[in-house]
Amino acid sequence: MTTPLDDKLEPALRRMIGVILIGGIMGILDGSMTAVAVDTLATRFDASLTTTGWVSTGYLLALTVTIPVTAWAVERVGGRRLWLSGLVLFMAGSVASGLAWDIGSLILFRVVQGVGAGILDPLMLTLLARAAGPALVGRVMGVMGIVGSTGPVLGPIVGGVILQGLDWRWMFFVNVPIVIVAFVLARRTLPADPPEGRAATARLDVLGVALIGPGVATGVLALSEVAQRGSFTTWQVLLPLAVAVVLLAGYAVHALAARATPPLIDLRLFTRRGFTASVVAAAVLGLATFASIFVIPLYYQQVRGYGVFESGLSLAPFGVGSALVMPLAGRLSDRWGSRNLALTGATVALLSSLAFSRFDAQTAQLWPLLAAFTLGIGTGSAGAPVIGSVYRTLPPQLVPQGSSVLYMLNQLGASIGIAVVALLMQEAGAAHPGAGFRNAYLAVGVALVVMVVASLFIPGRRVGELGPDEPGTGESGTEESGTERAVARAAGRQKNVN
Numbered sequence: 326m327t328t329p330l331d332d333k334l335e336p337a338l339r340r341m342i343g344v345i346l347i348g349g350i351m352g353i354l355d356g357s358m359t360a361v362a363v364d365t366l367a368t369r370f371d372a373s374l375t376t377t378g379w380v381s382t383g384y385l386l387a388l389t390v391t392i393p394v395t396a397w398a399v400e401r402v403g404g405r406r407l408w409l410s411g412l413v414l415f416m417a418g419s420v421a422s423g424l425a426w427d428i429g430s431l432i433l434f435r436v437v438q439g440v441g442a443g444i445l446d447p448l449m450l451t452l453l454a455r456a457a458g459p460a461l462v463g464r465v466m467g468v469m470g471i472v473g474s475t476g477p478v479l480g481p482i483v484g485g486v487i488l489q490g491l492d493w494r495w496m497f498f499v500n501v502p503i504v505i506v507a508f509v510l511a512r513r514t515l516p517a518d519p520p521e522g523r524a525a526t527a528r529l530d531v532l533g534v535a536l537i538g539p540g541v542a543t544g545v546l547a548l549s550e551v552a553q554r555g556s557f558t559t560w561q562v563l564l565p566l567a568v569a570v571v572l573l574a575g576y577a578v579h580a581l582a583a584r585a586t587p588p589l590i591d592l593r594l595f596t597r598r599g600f601t602a603s604v605v606a607a608a609v610l611g612l613a614t615f616a617s618i619f620v621i622p623l624y625y626q627q628v629r630g631y632g633v634f635e636s637g638l639s640l641a642p643f644g645v646g647s648a649l650v651m652p653l654a655g656r657l658s659d660r661w662g663s664r665n666l667a668l669t670g671a672t673v674a675l676l677s678s679l680a681f682s683r684f685d686a687q688t689a690q691l692w693p694l695l696a697a698f699t700l701g702i703g704t705g706s707a708g709a710p711v712i713g714s715v716y717r718t719l720p721p722q723l724v725p726q727g728s729s730v731l732y733m734l735n736q737l738g739a740s741i742g743i744a745v746v747a748l749l750m751q752e753a754g755a756a757h758p759g760a761g762f763r764n765a766y767l768a769v770g771v772a773l774v775v776m777v778v779a780s781l782f783i784p785g786r787r788v789g790e791l792g793p794d795e796p797g798t799g800e801s802g803t804e805e806s807g808t809e810r811a812v813a814r815a816a817g818r819q820k821n822v823n
Contacts, residue, residue: 404515467658478644615740651708668780
């Protein structure tokens with residue numbers, strides 16, 4: 326059953342969702358696709374595994390550094406032009422990576438590709454949130470969440486399929502036709518949105534760029550080193566971790582000081598209780614998702630003795646569970662609010678993690694598959710409501726900053742999750758992989774307890790019913806409602822398209 330609001334928004338919105346997801350999916354896939362190619366690339370270029378690991382790490386760090394700048398750039402140049410620029414940069418990095426002649430050139434071109442993904446990934450959230458408006462943001466994020474949750478799961482599978490039948494270069498060349506299609510469709514579909522007024526001349530917070538991007542990136546690097554070396558106490562971990570703390574503390578001081586140039590990301594966003602609870606929950610979702618992507622295949626390899634490809638396929642129930650439930654959860658969150666759905670999803674994910682912590686080599690095959698499926702249902706049930714809640718708690722002008730914070734914390738959560746479970750697996754040793762797996766999922770369970778608590782503080786009422794203690798769209802009776810703004814945006818967008 327559709328409403329008048331659906332009738333006005335959905336045709337243009339559906340086209341926009343499809344076009345944006347086509348452009349954004351390759352950046353999500355490429356973040357995990359090359360993980361299965363480390364041995365192949367090390368052999369091809371006669372490089373060490375540590376050096377080859379930078380093919381993935383360089384991409385991730387470039388993406389992380391770029392994310393906060395996107396919040397400023399979208400207001401400065403407009404979402405449509407920035408999206409098209411991101412597609413061009415990502416394609417250039419993909420082509421160059423496929424033509425790389427040694428490991429150094431491949432790492433460099435992956436950095437270029439990562440910068441393109443750092444534009445596209447948070448901008449995808451911003452464009453969809455602005456197009457949907459508060460009234461439909463949960464529904465839209467539910468559809469987007471299918472790509473966001475299954476992309477990291479499908480990346481290793483797609484990479485494995487390509488490596489089985491084609492040269493490694495096709496992991497990058499496969500992006501080219503998809504990005505070309507995405508570019509053509511984006512030019513035809515995305516409405517022009519030239520910056521207006523102060524946004525067109527807004528100065529870049531250069532010092533903020535120098536502090537927050539590298540600060541988050543070195544934090545991610547430190548956590549990546551934990552996962553690789555299995556220890557928190559090596560200098561390769563402690564040095565970047567100390568640098569990250571210094572840079573981020575410097576950014577906090579810089580951002581809270583009064584000045585003419587506004588900060589890249591205003592830390593006063595975190596005074597909004599609903600926003601803070603939502604991004605904390607999103608960070609834990611990233612932790613649980615990427616910890617599972619890392620540790621479930623290891624369970625099948627080290628505990629049950631499966632091969633690499635079979636172990637990768639073991640992630641399918643997790644991805645399917647999440648993909649099935651996310652659109653429904655997003656639709657329901659638009660109608661009923663986010664709190665109860667996020668709380669229910671976090672609880673289901675917690676119970677699934679506790680079930681995983683009981684498995685060993687003698688566990689019947691059905692139970693790990695079922696637990697992965699219910700874990701996907703839990704994270705998927707919470708994902709769209711949590712992301713939608715982020716945007717319902719912010720006025721439109723803060724949506725780009727909210728997207729950057731959301732994506733950076735999700736990346737940090739993912740890095741923490743991988744680092745912790747890798748450390749626990751390594752400490753258990755090759756003689757006791759089952760114990761390491763069980764400890765890893767106990768740690769994931771502890772994190773999900775944090776998400777359950779955070780979910781209690783997520784706004785639970787529908788759009789237009791936020792109270793004065795929950796600042797955001799629709800909080801004032803004297804302002805235009807979120808629904809009215811959404812309809813107005815849709816009408817303007819349809820006019821531009823026509």
